[in-house]
Amino acid sequence: MRKKPKTAMIPRSMHSPSRARHQFRIYFCLLLLLIIPTVTEAGKRLTAKNSAVIFGTVWGPDDRPVYGVTVKIRRAREKRAHWEVHSNHLGEFEQLVPAGKETYVLWADTTGLKTAEGKHLQPGQQVTVQIEDKERVNTGVHLK
Numbered sequence: 001m002r003k004k005p006k007t008a009m010i011p012r013s014m015h016s017p018s019r020a021r022h023q024f025r026i027y028f029c030l031l032l033l034l035i036i037p038t039v040t041e042a043g044k045r046l047t048a049k050n051s052a053v054i055f056g057t058v059w060g061p062d063d064r065p066v067y068g069v070t071v072k073i074r075r076a077r078e079k080r081a082h083w084e085v086h087s088n089h090l091g092e093f094e095q096l097v098p099a100g101k102e103t104y105v106l107w108a109d110t111t112g113l114k115t116a117e118g119k120h121l122q123p124g125q126q127v128t129v130q131i132e133d134k135e136r137v138n139t140g141v142h143l144k
Helices: 017-042
Strands: 051-059 070-075 083-086 092-098 102-109 127-131 136-142
Touching: 051 070, 051 102, 051 127, 070 092, 083 092, 092 102, 102 136, 127 136
Parallel strands: 051 136
Antiparallel strands: 051 092, 070 083, 070 102, 102 127
């Protein structure tokens, strides 16, 4: 004699595909709302038409331009560097920044840099630059 299989009661919410589909749509819409502003912001590339330029020269302790120094740039209201550029063979650097009224802070990262005599170069004071609109600002960063 065979036994009848036991049947189990499954709650309606567990096997209802329409509820799961509805929840998926809600989560998907929320995800889109979070991603779309990030993607549109990332799509705005800095060009000469919509940006300002910070142009400068890195000067050594002997008042000569210095090649290969890393210059870090951040907005004054931020704590960490947002941009990082290197001085060229003339000691010059430039960085495109968004146009508009903003204050930027620049400093030199002299980790591992030495003079010809073998002395370690020390960074000088931080430089503050004020941008008003689409413009070019010239500045200098001095090392000790």
